[in-house]
Every structure is written in structure tokens, then in C-alpha cells.
Amino acid sequence: MTIASAAPSQPARPPAEPAAFLGEIGKLRARLATTGDEIRAAQRLRHAVFSAEFAAPGDEDGIDADGYDALCDHLIVLDTAIAGTDTDRIIGTYRLLPQQNLAGRPFYSDSAFDIGALLERHDGRRFLELGRSCVLPVYRSKRTIELLWQGIWAYCRRNAIDVMFGCASFAGRVPARHAMALAFLHHHARATGDWSVTARAEARVDMDFMPAEAIDLKAAIRALPPLIKGYLRLGATFGEGAVIDHAFASVDVLVVLPVEQISARYVSYYGADADRFAA
Numbered sequence: 470m471t472i473a474s475a476a477p478s479q480p481a482r483p484p485a486e487p488a489a490f491l492g493e494i495g496k497l498r499a500r501l502a503t504t505g506d507e508i509r510a511a512q513r514l515r516h517a518v519f520s521a522e523f524a525a526p527g528d529e530d531g532i533d534a535d536g537y538d539a540l541c542d543h544l545i546v547l548d549t550a551i552a553g554t555d556t557d558r559i560i561g562t563y564r565l566l567p568q569q570n571l572a573g574r575p576f577y578s579d580s581a582f583d584i585g586a587l588l589e590r591h592d593g594r595r596f597l598e599l600g601r602s603c604v605l606p607v608y609r610s611k612r613t614i615e616l617l618w619q620g621i622w623a624y625c626r627r628n629a630i631d632v633m634f635g636c637a638s639f640a641g642r643v644p645a646r647h648a649m650a651l652a653f654l655h656h657h658a659r660a661t662g663d664w665s666v667t668a669r670a671e672a673r674v675d676m677d678f679m680p681a682e683a684i685d686l687k688a689a690i691r692a693l694p695p696l697i698k699g700y701l702r703l704g705a706t707f708g709e710g711a712v713i714d715h716a717f718a719s720v721d722v723l724v725v726l727p728v729e730q731i732s733a734r735y736v737s738y739y740g741a742d743a744d745r746f747a748a
Contacts, residue, residue, distance in 0.1 A: 491620035494612055496550045497560075499620035502543040507555060511543050511562040518603040523640060523717045533601070537577050540570045544620050546604070546613060561604035561613055563621065567628055568596040578636050581712040582666050582723045590663050591632065597625060599635035599724075602696060614699055625728060633726040634666075637697045638719035644711055647720060648678035651711060653689035654697075656681040660706035660725045668710030674720070676711050697722070704730045 489501040502508045515533035546561035566577065568588075576584045576598045588596065599621070604613055625633065639647045655676035660666055667673070690698065708723030 491544065491623045492616055494616045494619070496548055497613060497616050498547045498549055499544060499616050500547070501624075502545050507545060507559070508538070508543050510556040510559050511545050512538065514559055514562055514605070515601055515603050518605065519717060523638065523719050535577075537566060538564070540572075540574075541566045542624070544617070544624065546608075546616055546620070548608070560608045561617060562601070563599060563617055564601035565621070565624060566598040566600065567630065568598075578634075578723065580669070581636070581672050581714075581721065582668050582708055584634070584666065587634075587664070587666050587725070594631040595629055596632045596634065597628070597630040599633055609695065614695065618699065618703070631728055633724075633728070635724055636721040637694065637700065637724050638714070638717070638721050639694060639711075640719060642713050642715060642718050642720070644674045644676075644713065644720045645678065647692065649684055649689045650692040651676040651720075651722070652678045652681075653684050653686065653693075654707045654722060655709075656684065657686075658701060658705070658707050660708055664706060664725050664727065666708035666723050666725060668708060668712050668723070672712040673710040674713060676709075676722070697724075700724045700726065706730075 489503050490498075491501065492499045502511055509532065512532045512534045513530075516531050519533055542565045544563040544565055545559045547555055547558040548560050549558060551558040551560075568576075576596075577600060578584060578598065602617070604617075621633070624630070639650070641647075644651060655678075690701075693701070703726060705724050705726040708725065711720050711722050713719075714721050
């Protein structure tokens with residue numbers, strides 16, 4: 470989620486069925502949405518989760534949607550044990566925006582962070598923006614998060630993605646409530662050098678709430694949202710400065726994750742070719 474305002478929503482573009490399947494663990498299955506109804510169900514799930522946890526707005530039909538949905542692939546996680554059709558079984562979703570789909574438009578998060586400068590420094594690399602991630606509360610387990618990452622990894626391998634990035638959120642509009650966690654990211658996990666990204670000046674909130682020596686590392690890590698912890702385990706770093714998303718009532722940080730920097734143990738576990746999760 471970011472403070473970006475997007476074009477009016479429009480029908481999203483579902484992918485062809487043969488390339489949709491991305492992985493499976495037990496009764497949970499990850500794949501890309503392949504019909505307009507499945508994309509709408511994912512948007513409905515997004516609204517249900519975001520409105521409950523971030524006071525996010527939606528339309529009169531209870532849908533979270535914007536003009537970028539039509540440019541994205543929509544990863545969905547299904548609980549195959551739920552009765553009904555697959556639109557009834559969606560328990561988690563992630564929005565995937567590959568750079569080649571932009572057709573000259575900026576990435577969604579570019580209104581809050583200077584993504585353009587990052588792209589210029591890495592011209593020729595293929596970027597993927599991750600966003601709008603959500604999972605129903607009862608399914609927020611290690612298994613579900615693992616399957617989401619399996620699906621994203623398989624998607625990246627199939628599409629030759631070099632760099633993943635996107636916003637991750639802390640609840641509420643008051644950054645100081647997350648002072649230690651934000652300071653931890655600033656001092657211990659900040660993207661540097663060619664991978665540095667800064668929040669735009671008009672929206673930026675400094676994350677340097679306390680000196681590094683004042684941070685209780687264990688307490689700071691405990692205070693991080695699960696999604697951000699997952700990014701850290703993979704080897705991600707974070708942009709300079711946060712932004713307040715007033716519409717979603719969240720404090721957003723930018724995640725930067727070059728594929729080449731993903732922790733070797735996760736590459737080994739997920740498999741370099743991702744085939745182990747497509748059986």
C-alpha cells in the first residue's frame with residue numbers, strides 16, 4: 470500500500486491457464502488467477518482484510534481495486550478443502566506487476582518512493598513490484614507464508630525477474646508508535662549504494678528515531694509485521710524513509726530484494742528451478 474492515486478479501476482487481464490499453477494503444500498494451492506471472477510474474488514478479499522486492519526476504503530461492492538490491477542498478475546492461495554468453486558476458496562493473494570507490463574507508466578509505489586532512480590541505475594534488469602498482499606487471519610501460518618513465497622519464486626524464475634520490490638506496511642498513521650522497529654530497519658537493514666531508494670521529500674518520514682546502540686534488537690524484530698520479517702529472512706533491505714498512507718491508515722516502507730541477494734539457504738530450499746513446488 471502506498472499513498473499513490475491510480476487511474477480508475479478496469480478489468481484485469483487473467484493469464485493463460487497452463488502457466489497458472491505455482492505450487493502446493495497440503496490442502497493449500499498457489500496459482501495465478503485465470504478468470505475475471507477469480508480476480509474480483511481476490512479484490513474482495515483484499516477489501517475485507519484491509520478495511521478490517523487498516524481502515525482502507527473500498528467501493529460500494531466491497532472491492533479493493535485500482536487502475537494497476539489490469540496490468541498485474543494476481544497470485545492466489547486456495548484452500549482446496551473449502552466447498553464450492555475456486556472463487557470461494559481464496560484465502561490469500563499477492564499482486565504481481567512485472568516491469569514489461571507498465572507500457573510507459575510508473576510503478577505504483579513511484580508516487581511515494583523514487584523508483585525511477587533505482588531503475589536508471591539498473592537499466593536492463595527486469596523488475597517486479599509486489600503489492601496488495603493479504604491473508605485471512607485464520608490462515609496466517611508459516612505454511613501459508615511459505616507457499617506465497619514458493620509461488621512468487623516460481624513466478625520470478627518463469628519470468629526471468631532480477632529484482633523484486635514493493636511496499637510493506639505498519640498499522641496506523643503514527644510512525645512513532647513503531648519507533649524501535651523503524652529505527653532497526655534504518656540502522657541494520659537499509660539499502661545502500663546502487664540499491665538505495667529514498668522516500669519522496671513531500672511524503673518522507675525519517676526512520677532514525679533512535680541511535681543504533683539504543684535499539685533492543687530482539688524487541689525490535691518482535692515488533693516487525695510478519696511480512697517484513699519474511700522479507701528480512703530472504704535477504705531484503707529497505708529504503709530510506711517511510712511514508713504515511715492516510716487512505717489505508719498505514720506507515721509504509723519500501724522493500725528492495727535483488728534475486729541475487731536472496732539468502733542461499735532459501736534458494737536451496739525453494740529450488741533454483743522452482744520445479745519441486747510444481748508437482
